[in-house]
Amino acid sequence: MGVPAFNVSYCKQTNKQLISFISSTHTYSDRRSNSELKFRLDLILIQNPVLQEREKMVKICCIGAGYVGGPTMAVIALKCPDIEVAVVDISVPRITAWNSDQLPIYEPGLDDVVKQCRGKNLFFSTDVEKHVCEADIVFVSVNTPTKTRGLGAGKAADLTYWESAARMIADVSKSDKIVVEKSTVPVKTAEAIEKILTHNSKGINFQILSNPEFLAEGTAIEDLFKPDRVLIGGRETPGGQKAIKALKDVYAHWVPEENIITTNLWSAELSKLAANAFLAQRISSVNAMSALCEATGANVSQVSYAVGKDTRIGSKFLNASVGFGGSCFQKDILNLVYICECNGLPEVAEYWKQVIKINDYQKTRFVNRVVASMFNTVSNKKIAILGFAFKKDTGDTRETPAIDVCKGLLGDKALLSIYDPQVTEDQIQRDLSMKKFDWDHPLHLQPMSPTTVKQVGVVWDAYEATKDAHGVCILTEWDEFKTLDFQRIYDNMQKPAFVFDGRNVVDSEKLREIGFIVYSIGKPLDAWLKDMPALV
Ligand SMILES: NC(=O)c1ccc[n+]([C@@H]2O[C@H](COP(=O)([O-])OP(=O)(O)OC[C@H]3O[C@@H](n4cnc5c(N)ncnc54)[C@H](O)[C@@H]3O)[C@@H](O)[C@H]2O)c1
Numbered sequence: 390m391g392v393p394a395f396n397v398s399y400c401k402q403t404n405k406q407l408i409s410f411i412s413s414t415h416t417y418s419d420r421r422s423n424s425e426l427k428f429r430l431d432l433i434l435i436q437n438p439v440l441q442e443r444e445k446m447v448k449i450c451c452i453g454a455g456y457v458g459g460p461t462m463a464v465i466a467l468k469c470p471d472i473e474v475a476v477v478d479i480s481v482p483r484i485t486a487w488n489s490d491q492l493p494i495y496e497p498g499l500d501d502v503v504k505q506c507r508g509k510n511l512f513f514s515t516d517v518e519k520h521v522c523e524a525d526i527v528f529v530s531v532n533t534p535t536k537t538r539g540l541g542a543g544k545a546a547d548l549t550y551w552e553s554a555a556r557m558i559a560d561v562s563k564s565d566k567i568v569v570e571k572s573t574v575p576v577k578t579a580e581a582i583e584k585i586l587t588h589n590s591k592g593i594n595f596q597i598l599s600n601p602e603f604l605a606e607g608t609a610i611e612d613l614f615k616p617d618r619v620l621i622g623g624r625e626t627p628g629g630q631k632a633i634k635a636l637k638d639v640y641a642h643w644v645p646e647e648n649i650i651t652t653n654l655w656s657a658e659l660s661k662l663a664a665n666a667f668l669a670q671r672i673s674s675v676n677a678m679s680a681l682c683e684a685t686g687a688n689v690s691q692v693s694y695a696v697g698k699d700t701r702i703g704s705k706f707l708n709a710s711v712g713f714g715g716s717c718f719q720k721d722i723l724n725l726v727y728i729c730e731c732n733g734l735p736e737v738a739e740y741w742k743q744v745i746k747i748n749d750y751q752k753t754r755f756v757n758r759v760v761a762s763m764f765n766t767v768s769n770k771k772i773a774i775l776g777f778a779f780k781k782d783t784g785d786t787r788e789t790p791a792i793d794v795c796k797g798l799l800g801d802k803a804l805l806s807i808y809d810p811q812v813t814e815d816q817i818q819r820d821l822s823m824k825k826f827d828w829d830h831p832l833h834l835q836p837m838s839p840t841t842v843k844q845v846g847v848v849w850d851a852y853e854a855t856k857d858a859h860g861v862c863i864l865t866e867w868d869e870f871k872t873l874d875f876q877r878i879y880d881n882m883q884k885p886a887f888v889f890d891g892r893n894v895v896d897s898e899k900l901r902e903i904g905f906i907v908y909s910i911g912k913p914l915d916a917w918l919k920d921m922p923a924l925v
């Protein structure tokens with residue numbers, strides 16, 4: 390595997406392709422018509438077996454065209470024009486969308502990257518087996534959600550999709566392959582995958598690598614262009630080290646060598662879970678502080694700033710919020726908790742569980758504050774929900790705190806009018822029509838009653854959402870919420886008019902001047918809120 394095999398350019402006048410290559414041992418240049426081209430290339434390669442080995446174009450296949458597989462592979466294709474990348478998925482609508490102008494996920498900068506490479510060295514396909522069979526490197530980026538039933542339900546990772554992908558790789562492969570764990574998986578998964586692959590291997594050599602992904606949604610392209618680090622774990626055997634080198638060569642196209650870390654398999658697998666646990670822990674720590682700030686008159690933004698100035702702590706990821714969401718933090722911590730329990734480490738498990746407990750507490754605390762402030766009932770009151778995605782710049786709603794907050798308010802019979810610039814009405818209705826999964830008593834997911842669904846309206850404008858509302862809850866930090874005309878909003882709301890800012894995006898003093906009663910997470914409470922204490 391190495392540098393690009395051939396340069397092929399088309400000459401309009403002669404209707405011929407100019408093919409050329411230069412390597413350390415050969416130079417070649419010729420003009421051929423289209424029909425002759427393939428034959429000619431094959432002939433050159435057959436005549437030069439050494440060249441064939443050295444100059445073969447690397448083919449990558451990624452199983453799973455989701456939030457990780459799509460952007461990650463698009464960036465590899467962009468940065469490595471000498472590599473052919475196929476992203477495959479069993480979902481026909483997803484692949485159709487990847488091949489259209491309306492990509493299946495919203496991610497700033499993604500459209501551009503895809504447009505530059507699609508049809509050149511980036512392909513999206515449902516022909517999973519063909520592309521896996523042809524690939525030198527197979528990334529597996531399928532979903533690994535939390536199990537909802539059976540052994541470990543509510544905590545363990547569900548590896549059904551992973552296992553089925555591994556079995557398929559074993560079945561269809563006819564040549565040696567490097568199989569890369571891109572999905573987040575429990576530590577030691579590579580061992581199980583190795584067993585599946587080698588059991589069926591027909592003499593084929595499979596090398597398993599762990600290459601967890603650290604991108605965050607909303608900044609995926611930025612993160613992929615300039616990753617803090619790329620982590621590659623592999624076996625400490627000559628074969629394992631050779632595979633690590635091959636994957637390193639891919640990233641080395643654009644990532645500085647010092648940012649590519651190599652470790653053993655288990656360290657790489659565990660580092661991913663550890664990184665997410667540490668990140669989520671920071672948010673739960675600052676959110677726990679936010680409750681204390683409200684009780685004491687301290688201001689959580691000032692506390693975060695002062696704490697984060699300590700270079701040992703650092704300033705990032707210390708924003709108090711209504712709670713963290715997203716498909717990863719809760720799932721990965723639950724997974725970590727399960728692994729600790731399975732390894733006889735209940736104290737360690739309990740420590741990490743607390744990060745999730747504080748997150749749940751923060752969401753409940755927010756709902757209680759809303760209800761308590763509005764005379765202890767929101768029954769039949771219109772509440773505007775601004776933002777439903779789990780963070781700004783994404784349309785993703787997986788584990789968004791908005792789901793729990795909305796359900797809490799619906800439980801008190803509120804009428805919700807929801808606006809999010811990127812989340813569809815269908816998605817919101819789907820999210821709110823499922824009962825909250827009870828992690829401690831996992832049974833089945835059951836739909837909510839139709840009357841609850843009737844309490845929810847979805848609109849396409851923040852002003853429409855807030856019209857005639859009693860209160861406004863800001864649940865996602867979309868930039869556009871910072872520049873809303875709050876005087877106009879106030880004029881069109883019921884009085885007293887409340888704003889509950891779950892992301893600390895609005896200027897609470899300005900809003901108070903307009904006449905709003907304002908609650909901002911972790912900020913000193915105004916007199917109204919002090920008089921209406923919530924059970925927090
Ligand atoms: N979303 C993130 O920001 C993020 C970041 C880092 C790591 N991760 C991890 O990456 C993995 C993927 O996450 P995601 O958010 O991209 O998930 P996703 O649900 O968006 O995408 C997974 C895709 O895999 C496809 N799939 C499942 N089984 C398949 C099979 N056997 N063959 C072909 N396709 C199959 C599904 O149809 C789906 O389109 C997870 O383990 C996740 O924890 C996610």
Ligand SMILES: O=c1ccn([C@@H]2O[C@H](COP(=O)(O)OP(=O)(O)O[C@H]3O[C@H](CO)[C@@H](O)[C@H](O)[C@H]3O)[C@@H](O)[C@H]2O)c(=O)[nH]1
Pocket residue numbers: 573602603604605606607665668672705706707708709710711712713714715716717718779780781
């Ligand atoms: O100071 C902060 C930072 C984040 N959040 C919230 O935390 C959640 C997660 O945010 P973020 O981590 O930015 O997004 P994700 O896309 O979930 O990315 C996380 O999860 C990915 C999946 O594993 C990892 O790859 C990333 O490194 C990791 O940041 C969101 O609800 C944010 O609003 C806060 O409340 N306060």
